[in-house]
Amino acid sequence: MRPAEGIAILLLVGMMFMSDSAAAPTTTLDEFCKNLPKCEGIAGEGWFRLGEGRCLKAFHTTYLNFEDAEKACTQHISHNNFTAHLVSIHSKAELDQVVCAMHKVTPGRPPYWIGLHLTFYVENNLIYDWTDGTQHMFDNFAYNQPNFFNEEEKCIETNYYSWGRWNDVNCAFTRPYVCAVKV
Numbered sequence: 680m681r682p683a684e685g686i687a688i689l690l691l692v693g694m695m696f697m698s699d700s701a702a703a704p705t706t707t708l709d710e711f712c713k714n715l716p717k718c719e720g721i722a723g724e725g726w727f728r729l730g731e732g733r734c735l736k737a738f739h740t741t742y743l744n745f746e747d748a749e750k751a752c753t754q755h756i757s758h759n760n761f762t763a764h765l766v767s768i769h770s771k772a773e774l775d776q777v778v779c780a781m782h783k784v785t786p787g788r789p790p791y792w793i794g795l796h797l798t799f800y801v802e803n804n805l806i807y808d809w810t811d812g813t814q815h816m817f818d819n820f821a822y823n824q825p826n827f828f829n830e831e832e833k834c835i836e837t838n839y840y841s842w843g844r845w846n847d848v849n850c851a852f853t854r855p856y857v858c859a860v861k862v
Contacts, residue, residue, distance in 0.1 A: 708786075708842065712779035720862060721758055727780045730773055734758070734862050735766050737781045737791060739855040745834040748792045748856035749810050756860055763860035765794030767809035769817050777857055778843045785855065788838050790846070792856040795835035797847070800827065807835070811859070820845045 718726035718734030729735040736756075743751060749765050756763035768774050781791055795815065799806035805827060807815050821839045825832065825847035832847035836854055839846030 708779075708782050711775075712782050715776060715779045715783065718862065721860070725780075725784065727776065727783075729766070729776050729859055730769075732861055733859045735777060735780050735857055735859040737777075737784045737855065737857045739781075739784045739789070739791075742853035742855055743792075744853055745792055745796065745850040748854070749794070751856070752858035756858055758860045758862055761861035763858045764809075764811035765792055766857040766859040767794050767811050767813045767815075768819075769813065771817075771819075774817075774819055774843050777837070780857065781838065781855075782842070788842060790836040790838045790848075790854055792854045793835055793837050793845070794859075795845070796850070797825075797827070797833035800830075818845060819843055 716728040718728050721734050723736075726734045726736045738748075738751070741751070745765075752763040752765055766777055768777055777793070782788075794810035795807050795818070796810065797805055798808045805825060807818075807825075809815055819837075821841075821844040824839065824845065825835070827833075827847060831849050834848060834850040834852075835845050836848050836852075837843060837845050837857075
């Protein structure tokens, strides 16, 4: 077989796969998020259900640094003696719900604070914890992230380059934020 024939076969096979994937139904984020369940029993608008036992809200009008965003969640939001925190995300399904809550208030995809932050670093071992104390077992970091750039990036934002991708940044940066509370 000549090289040109091999390339032609590869292109043909590639086009077959592309046509199959192009024929698959696509869903816009608006369509995907339209049925995000509202959270009953929490005062105020914009609260949505997160999994079975939590509610979340994306706060998009105030930009705060990481520490102040966590304080805003803990000081101003409580429900049935549970204190809110920056959101912790434990699965792809929860990530989808967080992305939908952000999309409903700001479809332009700004980066938001989530509750993951660096708590321990030694010899390239980065240990992250959630501000609500739950165990960090799931993540959705963008390619080459986290990178702990200049040893200054200790807090995690979402919507890095694409919806729901995570990135480590300097905690002093200001961002909108997502809070979650147990119900």
